[in-house]
Amino acid sequence: MGWNSYNAYGCDNPGPTEAILKANAQGLVTLGFDKLGYKYVTPDCGWDANYRDSSGRQVWNATRFPSGGKALGDYLHGLGLKFGVYSGAGYYQCGSTDLPASLNHETTDAATFVSWGADSLKYDNCYSTSNTTMVDYTSEGTGSPTRFQTMASALAATSRDIVFQVCQWGVGQDIGTWASKIADSWRISNDISDNWLSIWRITNQVVPYYQHTTIGAYPDMDMLIVGLKVLSEEEERFHFGMWAINKSPLIIGAPVDSTKTPSSSLAILENKEVIAINQDPLGKQVQLVRRYTEEEWDVWAGELSGSRMVVALANWKSGSSCVSVDLGAVLGISSATARDVWAAKDIGAISGTYQKTLKAHQLHILVLSNIVKSPVTPKPAGYYNATEAKLSGSAAKVACSSGQCLPAYSKVSNIGQGAAAAAVTFNNISASTSGKKLLGVDFINYDVALSNAWSGGTNTRNMTIAVNGGKAKRWAFPISGGDWYETSRLMVEVDGFKAGGSNQVVFHAYSSGTYAPDLVGFEVFDSA
Structure with a gap:
């Protein structure tokens, strides 16, 4: 959980700057987001200069970050936060034509990140096979695990425990198999867009990864667009909730500033009950257990600690929908005690058929406890x-x-x-x-x-x-x-x-x- 500069500030104009990083880091503390778990603060693409120093090390852009990386890390640590850095498994950073990434410099860069006090590394995939083509989805090697495994080994050889976030975009069919073994999280999709359709796109891509999700290995559905004023309030709840139940990292992309980001969006980002589902110690992702395409709604469910279960009813329609779930046939449950998470309200005992009228683009999330399993299951x-x-x-x-x-x-x-x-x-x-x-x-x-x-x-x-x-x-x-x-x-x-x-x-x-x-x-x- 944390904040990243990319969604709000991009790689350039203005791109990340020392002032922007410090302001948003201070915002996490002032608004109490750090107490909720938002700890990692990361400048994304655009932080470095277009050369390496005489020792081959990456150099911070002196105009954007006049105090340098070590000072920025010290500032963040002084606030009780974590320092995230960004590089890539290609020749150059994304969004640039000449800013060095880490391909063929993994050992040097890993040691440099440690010297700055870095706590995490987001590792991108631009210029993966060529120093002239920024984005390549098809050439041999662009989806290869080798470049990411090399950096994983370089980080493991250092003296510092650094969270490794693979950002390979889901190129190739087996990223869950190899990335879950070397990374704390792995991007399963191309970048999120500033629209509702991207929520559907990414949700449909995360489905198979529950097989690989476990403590310390999570599918990354990309940074949050909550607060960027591109979704309705209900859609923002849906987006945040869907990311949370799938155990995606919760990385804020909007300014952490009550004068720039709507209060309703900040309230969504600080919902303790949804965050608790995301951070549940079992670390288990939900599964898509039923899909009703023409009716445009889904049922998602997964295990939580304490013999509990999370159940989410997802309405993809642009209008309201009355849905009905046979708890025994669909979830294998005879009865349970339910809590409506977004409403922060105990529903009480449920059994038989559960019915709910969902608003347009609503994700209705229940946490079930006192579960009695159904003796009758489909044969x-x-x-x-x-x-x-x-x-x-x-x-x-x-x-x-x-x-x-x-x-x-x-x-x-x-x-x-x-x-x-x-x-x-x-x-x-x-x-x-x-x-x-x-x-x-x-x-x-x-x-x-x-x-x-x-x-x-x-x-x-x-x-x-x-x-x-x-x-x-x-x-x-x-x-x-x-x-x-x-x-x-x-x-x-x-x-x-x-x-x-x-x-x-x-x-x-x-x-x-x-x-x-x-x-x-x-x-x-x-x-x-």
């Missing part, structure tokens, strides 16, 4: 491999890449919509009763929004499911990590089944010119 009633289905149009069976599927499986790819509209048709699907069924869909989607992150990229692929010739219903499938097993599937509720073994289930892409995720198969559960 698996059969698994159906996509490669055994009837394929039409462009849909084709392909072998999974190494590590993508369990050895027994291939997958169906190229499920497109258009001139070669594809369908994956499963016949003779069994159901013991008629009506709605829960399906666990195993899929692969690694259509990550990198170059298109700011022009409509969502990190989702849409796929429709139709049962027995009924209306096809759309589902937005999030990023899956490197393989379907890592994601732990998408659980969806689909109506239209009839009792017996003659059901038909059809999957296809949603709209013209688009592709569905690759499909491995699905499992039917006996009750939704």
Whole structure:
């Protein structure tokens, strides 16, 4: 938790300055944010001069930081705060054409950071493969762990414990696997944007990382835009809450100043109950347990310490929505005691079905205690491999890449919509009763929004499911990590089944010119 200069001040004009850093550090103390855990204060890109000294060390820009790094570190430590520094695993810093980063200088720079009294290092990924191309998402090596592992080793060899924040943007399919072993946090996405769409984009990218999240290893959803006056108050609560429950670092990006940042935004950032969820000692990220795409809401849930659970109902609609959650079927809970976190209000005992009318773009967060688990859970009633289905149009069976599927499986790819509209048709699907069924869909989607992150990229692929010739219903499938097993599937509720073994289930892409995720198969559960 802390504050970083980038979202409010950028790399230049004005970029970070000594005065800006000191003012916001003092703001953390004056407003009491330091007591809530906001300790790390970091000047982002633009802090250094465009040369190294005679010993090969990075040098602070004397105009912006006339007192230098050591003095800045001493000032922050004097306030009881932590000193964060910024560099990158490339030739130059982001936002510049000549400000040195740390590629090939890792040992020297790690020792230099220690000499300044640094407590953390945000390590970016610009100029990763070339000293002329700032951002490269595709060249060999741009997503490689090697450059970050080299700095991790250099930091480990120093005499100071420095928090290592990998900022590799989620390039490549396995960042959670390697970065969680060397870093305290790792960026899972391209930069956050000043709009609501980016909240949807990044939330869809964080889904698979619960497999790697643990104490001291957290997925970084990027710095907060709360207080920058680009979201509504409800959207700011949603944003802050979603970051908190996913155990993302909480890094303030707005000025910590009551004359510049709305009081409502400051109140959101200092919400003790939401912060407590983020800082829970178990360190466990929530999981996406249900998605209702056409209705535009999700259910997220995860473990908390003290045998508690956090449950979040996310309304993505631009209007209000009345939602209903079967606690037994969806969460495996017979009864519990609930507290409404944002309202700071005890709800009391809940059981059966929980209903709530959500405001537009509201994230309703509950903390459950005194949990009694449900003795009745959905029962698996059969698994159906996509490669055994009837394929039409462009849909084709392909072998999974190494590590993508369990050895027994291939997958169906190229499920497109258009001139070669594809369908994956499963016949003779069994159901013991008629009506709605829960399906666990195993899929692969690694259509990550990198170059298109700011022009409509969502990190989702849409796929429709139709049962027995009924209306096809759309589902937005999030990023899956490197393989379907890592994601732990998408659980969806689909109506239209009839009792017996003659059901038909059809999957296809949603709209013209688009592709569905690759499909491995699905499992039917006996009750939704």
